[in-house]
Amino acid sequence: MIIEKTAKDNGLFGTIGFTKLKISCIIGVENFERLANQDIFVDLQVKYDISPCVESDTFEKAIDYVRLSQICTQLVQEGQYQLIETYAYEVLQHLHKNYPITNSKIRVEKPSAIPEATCSFVELERAS
Numbered sequence: 001m002i003i004e005k006t007a008k009d010n011g012l013f014g015t016i017g018f019t020k021l022k023i024s025c026i027i028g029v030e031n032f033e034r035l036a037n038q039d040i041f042v043d044l045q046v047k048y049d050i051s052p053c054v055e056s057d058t059f060e061k062a063i064d065y066v067r068l069s070q071i072c073t074q075l076v077q078e079g080q081y082q083l084i085e086t087y088a089y090e091v092l093q094h095l096h097k098n099y100p101i102t103n104s105k106i107r108v109e110k111p112s113a114i115p116e117a118t119c120s121f122v123e124l125e126r127a128s
Helices: 002-010 051-056 065-079 084-098
Strands: 013-025 038-049 101-110 120-127
Touching: 013 065, 038 065, 038 084, 065 084, 084 101, 084 120
Parallel strands: none
Antiparallel strands: 013 038, 038 101, 101 120
């Protein structure tokens, strides 16, 4: 009962997501990058009012982080982007359009971009 009252009166905001989602895809601007899949790694965080799922303890009222990972995978594999920046932007655009989230953050790592570095990366944040 205490959780229910707090959630209803003030909203209860939580963050869900995942780290190091490995996706094999075509991404990059160089000719050799357009010929074969390479791995990227995605970290995603989304913040939303979790009051409905906390109050009901039902999965149907939560945002499914497995579905979010599938969206990230589908967008990059179908989009075959040249820039990880564009891909990251498109993910956040899609999520804010289709889910009741207030804030989001994505980090996309591309390990093969700079041989002397662990990875190149881009991080984007968005608020509704």
